[in-house]
Amino acid sequence: MCCGTLTCEMSRHTTFKFCLDATVEQHKVLARHAGASRFAFNQCLRMVKTALDQRRTDPDIPVPWTGFDLINAFNAWKKTEDAGRVFTVGTEGTVEAMVTGLAWRAQVHQQVFEEAAVDLGTGLKAWSDYRAGNRKGRRVGFPRFKKKTGALASFRLRNKHAKNGPPAIRVGDNDRPRSITLPGIGAVGVHDDTRKLRRMLTKGRAKILFATVGQHAGRWWVSLNVEAADLHPAHHHQSRSPGDDGGWVGIDRGLSAFLVAATSDGEEVARITDAPKSLAAGIKRQQRLAKSLSRKQKGSRNRRDAAATLGRHHHHVANVRRHSLHQVSNSLVKTHDRLVIENLNVSGMLANRRLARAISDAGWAEFARHLKYKQAWRSGELVAADRWYPSSRLCPACGAIRGDLTLADRVFTCGCGHSADRDANAATNLARWGQTHHQTSPEPRTPKHGGRATNARRRDGADRHPSCAGETSPVEAGTDVHTAPRGLNRRSPENGGVSNPNRGCSTRFKACRQSGG
Ligand SMILES: [Zn+2]
Numbered sequence: 057m058c059c060g061t062l063t064c065e066m067s068r069h070t071t072f073k074f075c076l077d078a079t080v081e082q083h084k085v086l087a088r089h090a091g092a093s094r095f096a097f098n099q100c101l102r103m104v105k106t107a108l109d110q111r112r113t114d115p116d117i118p119v120p121w122t123g124f125d126l127i128n129a130f131n132a133w134k135k136t137e138d139a140g141r142v143f144t145v146g147t148e149g150t151v152e153a154m155v156t157g158l159a160w161r162a163q164v165h166q167q168v169f170e171e172a173a174v175d176l177g178t179g180l181k182a183w184s185d186y187r188a189g190n191r192k193g194r195r196v197g198f199p200r201f202k203k204k205t206g207a208l209a210s211f212r213l214r215n216k217h218a219k220n221g222p223p224a225i226r227v228g229d230n231d232r233p234r235s236i237t238l239p240g241i242g243a244v245g246v247h248d249d250t251r252k253l254r255r256m257l258t259k260g261r262a263k264i265l266f267a268t269v270g271q272h273a274g275r276w277w278v279s280l281n282v283e284a285a286d287l288h289p290a291h292h293h294q295s296r297s298p299g300d301d302g303g304w305v306g307i308d309r310g311l312s313a314f315l316v317a318a319t320s321d322g323e324e325v326a327r328i329t330d331a332p333k334s335l336a337a338g339i340k341r342q343q344r345l346a347k348s349l350s351r352k353q354k355g356s357r358n359r360r361d362a363a364a365t366l367g368r369h370h371h372h373v374a375n376v377r378r379h380s381l382h383q384v385s386n387s388l389v390k391t392h393d394r395l396v397i398e399n400l401n402v403s404g405m406l407a408n409r410r411l412a413r414a415i416s417d418a419g420w421a422e423f424a425r426h427l428k429y430k431q432a433w434r435s436g437e438l439v440a441a442d443r444w445y446p447s448s449r450l451c452p453a454c455g456a457i458r459g460d461l462t463l464a465d466r467v468f469t470c471g472c473g474h475s476a477d478r479d480a481n482a483a484t485n486l487a488r489w490g491q492t493h494h495q496t497s498p499e500p501r502t503p504k505h506g507g508r509a510t511n512a513r514r515r516d517g518a519d520r521h522p523s524c525a526g527e528t529s530p531v532e533a534g535t536d537v538h539t540a541p542r543g544l545n546r547r548s549p550e551n552g553g554v555s556n557p558n559r560g561c562s563t564r565f566k567a568c569r570q571s572g573g
Pocket of ligand 1: 451
């Protein structure tokens with residue numbers, strides 16, 4: 057438990073993901089919940105569309121739009137005749153209709169309906185924000201109906217805390233360490249070790265917010281979204297004095313390597329030559345499996361099995377890639393407190409980089425996201441260089457820009473006599489960019505200022521951190537982290553994001569919003 061008066065700052069959001077070892081009966085229950093979630097989403101969308109149609113003739117018709125409205129609309133609907141009725145024939149031949157409402161509604165947990173309605177509310181808000189020009193990024197379409205096939209089956213449950221009772225979602229109940237207890241479903245076995253999470257929970261260093269259960273690659277998985285205590289101060293980077301502009305390390309996407317990192321002096325500190333070999337090997341297997349699938353007769357059992365095999369293969373490849381990204385980002389944030397990366401969006405489009413680069417871009421964006429939250433957990437800094445900064449073509453020695461540098465030039469040479477490896481040269485330039493640009497703004501950079509510099513300190517200050525049991529060691533970082541720490545990733549209207557659609561509609565929805573990457 058936390059020490060008396062000093063409460064531990066719970067500011068890291070992380071995820072623990074476990075593979076479920078469900079019984080045959082539980083498989084049916086999980087599938088039923090996922091189906092109910094899809095049904096509720098579609099029914100809510102149907103009500104919205106109907107109301108929108110009616111409003112064309114009658115402008116006073118209310119349209120449920122927020123998650124809160126949609127929950128109320130769905131709850132009202134599920135008891136109506138429209139949701140379900142039975143006909144009873146009396147002895148005299150009279151037919152009577154009896155309103156039952158949604159007959160199976162008691163077979164699934166009520167929260168599944170509510171969370172589906174909240175999801176639709178989020179989608180509707182994203183659409184209307186985009187239409188109004190209040191949302192940046194990719195085009196957002198109007199929500200569409202979820203299909204039974206194709207879409208990933210999943211549902212979400214919140215962790216309710218009764219005043220004096222145990223929380224609704226528990227890990228390792230009844231001396232069964234490898235199990236997770238979900239409201240309305242009961243204890244479900246898991247394949248993985250849950251010790252780290254259990255230890256954090258019993259010591260009050262973690263709180264489960266909600267659980268998302270879904271089916272991927274033929275298995276059911278549960279993702280526990282956890283609010284965890286800060287890392288131990290020993291794992292934080294030393295704070296630098298205001299005038300200190302050293303320690304910057306630039307990270308460049310190499311053409312031959314996945315990444316090259318270098319200091320501003322031109323010293324190469326890391327070079328990850330390539331993604332794991334299994335990825336390259338996986339492509340051949342993928343081609344073989346895909347070809348095998350295409351040769352199977354449509355609708356046949358063989359085809360279904362071949363599709364499952366291919367799905368499992370994709371899952372495996374994704375796991376290998378994610379694991380390597382975590383390894384590389386961990387090693388970088390542990391050893392360097394100031395990192396500079398190139399701007400993500402435009403450099404890929406502008407520089408005429410070939411197809412292989414485009415494929416690796418997805419991995420790069422994910423990698424940058426890892427660096428961002430991991431660096432913030434350790435009070436380090438990460439900045440993105442100006443999108444027009446010519447990191448590849450600049451000479452760090454004399455400042456000249458070589459406009460004629462082509463992709464074939466593996467070594468950067470300058471008229472002043474300077475020469476360096478092309479990728480290391482770009483990394484050096486990025487490091488120098490960080491050195492010169494990190495203090496241009498007089499105000500301290502906070503996430504509010506566009507989130508560029510991410511030196512997120514605890515509110516109580518890292519140096520004065522109480523030595524209570526409330527810290528989390530890096531090994532307890534979670535199995536798969538999807539969310540950035542507080543403040544950094546929290547989209548707010550100030551930075552052009554989406555505000556919490558459930559704000560103000562009571563605390564019970566606080567935990568239900570899934571934070572995006
Ligand atoms: Zn030069």
